[in-house]
Amino acid sequence: MIRYSKVGPKGPYRDDGNPSWPGGGGPRYEVLHPITKKPCKIPSRGWVWSTPERFWEVHGAGRIAFGPDETTTPSVITLLFENDGQVMPSVHYSYAQTSAQEFNALFGARVFDNPKNWRDIARLIRYLGDSSSLSLDYFAGSGTTGHAVINLNREDGGNRKFILVEIESYFDRVLLPRLQKIAFSPDWKDGKPIRTATHEEAERSPRLIKVLRLESYEDTLNNLALRRSPQQQAALEFAAAQGADGLREQYLLRYQLDVEARGSASLLDVRAFADPTAYRLTVKPPGSDESREAGVDLLETFNWLLGLRVRHIAAPRSFAAAFARDTQDRLRLDGRLRQDPDGPWWFRTVTGTTPEGRHTLVIWRRLTGDAEADNLVLETWFRDKQAFSVRDAEFDLIYVNGDNTLENVRLPDESWKVRPIEEDFQRLMFEGTD
Numbered sequence: 001m002i003r004y005s006k007v008g009p010k011g012p013y014r015d016d017g018n019p020s021w022p023g024g025g026g027p028r029y030e031v032l033h034p035i036t037k038k039p040c041k042i043p044s045r046g047w048v049w050s051t052p053e054r055f056w057e058v059h060g061a062g063r064i065a066f067g068p069d070e071t072t073t074p075s076v077i078t079l080l081f082e083n084d085g086q087v088m089p090s091v092h093y094s095y096a097q098t099s100a101q102e103f104n105a106l107f108g109a110r111v112f113d114n115p116k117n118w119r120d121i122a123r124l125i126r127y128l129g130d131s132s133s134l135s136l137d138y139f140a141g142s143g144t145t146g147h148a149v150i151n152l153n154r155e156d157g158g159n160r161k162f163i164l165v166e167i168e169s170y171f172d173r174v175l176l177p178r179l180q181k182i183a184f185s186p187d188w189k190d191g192k193p194i195r196t197a198t199h200e201e202a203e204r205s206p207r208l209i210k211v212l213r214l215e216s217y218e219d220t221l222n223n224l225a226l227r228r229s230p231q232q233q234a235a236l237e238f239a240a241a242q243g244a245d246g247l248r249e250q251y252l253l254r255y256q257l258d259v260e261a262r263g264s265a266s267l268l269d270v271r272a273f274a275d276p277t278a279y280r281l282t283v284k285p286p287g288s289d290e291s292r293e294a295g296v297d298l299l300e301t302f303n304w305l306l307g308l309r310v311r312h313i314a315a316p317r318s319f320a321a322a323f324a325r326d327t328q329d330r331l332r333l334d335g336r337l338r339q340d341p342d343g344p345w346w347f348r349t350v351t352g353t354t355p356e357g358r359h360t361l362v363i364w365r366r367l368t369g370d371a372e373a374d375n376l377v378l379e380t381w382f383r384d385k386q387a388f389s390v391r392d393a394e395f396d397l398i399y400v401n402g403d404n405t406l407e408n409v410r411l412p413d414e415s416w417k418v419r420p421i422e423e424d425f426q427r428l429m430f431e432g433t434d
Contacts, residue, residue: 019064019076020045031055033070040066041073048076094120103142106181108191112174115142122148131158140164143175146209150182179209212300213283268429270422273298273401274367277346299350299364302399302421305428308352308360318343319385321377331372337380344368345377349386351395358396361388362421367402375405382406390418399424 020026026046030039049055058064063077099117104110121144125135131153137145149162166175185193240246272279279296303310320343324334337345346366354360363382367374378400382388390398390407400406401421408418 019043019048019074021048027051029055031074033066035066036070038070040070043073105190106178106188107174112142112170116144118144118147118151121145122152125149125152125160129160131156131160133160135160135162136165137162138165140166140171140175142170143178146175146179147182150179151186154186176209176211183209213294268426270426273422273425274369276348276364276366276401298425299348299362302362302425303350303352305425306352306360306362307355308350308362309354310350310352312349312351314349316346316348319345319347319377319381321345321373321380323373323376331376333376333380337377337385345374345381347381354397359394360397360399361395362399364401364421371403374402378404379406 020043022045024045026043026048027050028042028046029052031042031047031052032038033040047055049058055064059074064074065077066072066074094117099115100110102117103112103115125133125145125148129135135145135149140146143164146162146164149160152158153160164175181188181193187194269279276298277295279298280293281296282291283294299313302308317339318341320338320340322334323331326332344366345368348364350362350364352360352362363378365374365378388394388398390409396411396417398406398418399421400418403420404418406418408416411417
C-alpha cells in the first residue's frame with residue numbers, strides 16, 4: 001500500500017521510491033549525505049541516474065529525499081497528484097475470516113451477524129488520513145469504524161476522532177458496548193478482558209465518547225400535548241361548524257397543531273427554560289414499546305443550533321442572597337451574593353465563537369419565579385462575580401435565558417448585543433420549516 005504521510009511545498013508525497021537502475025548494472029558513483037558529509041549507501045543495482053550531476057539536478061528539483069544519515073539510501077519522492085490513478089491498490093486482502101471469532105470474544109456470545117473486522121477499516125483510515133483525522137461513518141453498524149480508530153490511536157499515540165451514526169436498536173445493545181469494551185482493553189475472551197488495561201493503554205484510549213440521541217418521529221408525536229378548552233370544543237360541535245368547508249374541518253386541518261399543541265415539549269416549551277436542567281421528553285427506548293422520561297441537554301442543544309465553536313463550559317455554581325428595600329422601595333441585596341451549593345440561584349456559562357466569528361457568551365440560569373429578585377441577582381453576579389460588562393469588547397453577543405434587566409447596546413447591524421436565549425432557540429430550531 002502506498003502511503004502519503006508527508007506534505008511538502010508541492011503537496012502530499014511519499015519518499016520510498018526505488019532509486020535503483022532497472023535490471024541492475026547502473027552507475028555506482030559516490031553521493032555525500034548533506035548533513036554527515038559521508039558517502040551514502042549505493043543501491044544494489046546502481047543509481048537510476050546516469051551521472052552525479054543528474055542526481056543533484058533531480059535533488060535540486062525537490063524529488064530526492066535523504067535519510068537521517070549516510071547508512072540509508074536516498075529515495076525518490078513521488079507526489080500524490082502525479083499518481084492519482086495509482087494511489088491505492090484495487091484489491092485488498094481482508095481479515096474477514098477472523099471477524100466473527102474476535103467479535104464474539106468481546107461479548108462472550110454471538111450478538112451480531114457478519115461484523116466487519118476492524119483491521120480492514122483501520123487500513124483505510126491509516127491510508128486516507130493522518131494521526132489527527134476525523135472519520136465519519138453514516139451507517140455505523142456494529143461500530144467497526146470506532147473500534148478501528150481507538151486501536152489505531154492506541155498503536156501510534158494518534159489523536160484521531162470518529163462520528164458514528166446509527167438508527168437501529170443494536171446501537172445500545174452492540175455498538176456502544178463494543179466501543180466501551182475496546183476503550184478499556186484491546187484484547188477480550190469470553191466477554192472478559194484478557195488483561196487489565198495498562199496505564200499506557202488508558203492514556204491512548206478515548207477520554208470521552210459523547211452520545212447524542214435525536215428525537216424520533218414517534219417521540220415527537222408522543223410529546224404533543226393537545227389542549228382544548230370547553231369553549232373551543234363547544235364551538236367545534238356547533239351545528240354551523242360542521243361540513244367539509246365548515247369551521248371544524250378547517251380548524252382541524254389548519255390550526256389545531258399550532259393552537260392546541262403550543263407549548264408541547266417537542267415543539268419547544270420555552271416556559272420550561274426557567275430551569276434549564278429540568279427539560280424533559282417522553283421517549284421510547286430502542287426496541288421497547290414502553291415510554292419513559294428523559295432529560296434534554298438544552299445547553300448542548302443551543303450550542304449546536306448556534307454552530308458555536310465552544311471555548312469553555314463553566315461548572316455550574318449556585319448562590320444565596322438576602323434582600324432589603326431602600327427608602328424608594330427598590331429591592332437591594334442585604335449583604336453580599338454568597339456562593340452556596342444549596343442556593344436557589346444557579347448559573348452556568350458557555351463561551352465560544354459563532355460561524356460568523358462573533359465571540360459569544362451564553363448564560364444559563366435557574367429562575368425562582370420572583371423576577372425582581374432573579375434579575376437583581378443576575379446583575380450582581382454578572383458585574384461583581386464574573387466582572388463582565390456589556391459595553392466592553394470581550395463578547396460580541398450575550399445570551400441569557402428568561403427576561404432580564406441587563407444593560408443592552410445596539411450593534412452596527414441594528415440588532416441587540418444582549419439577547420434572550422428562547423427567541424433564537426425557537427428561530428434556529430424551526431428555521432426553514434412551515
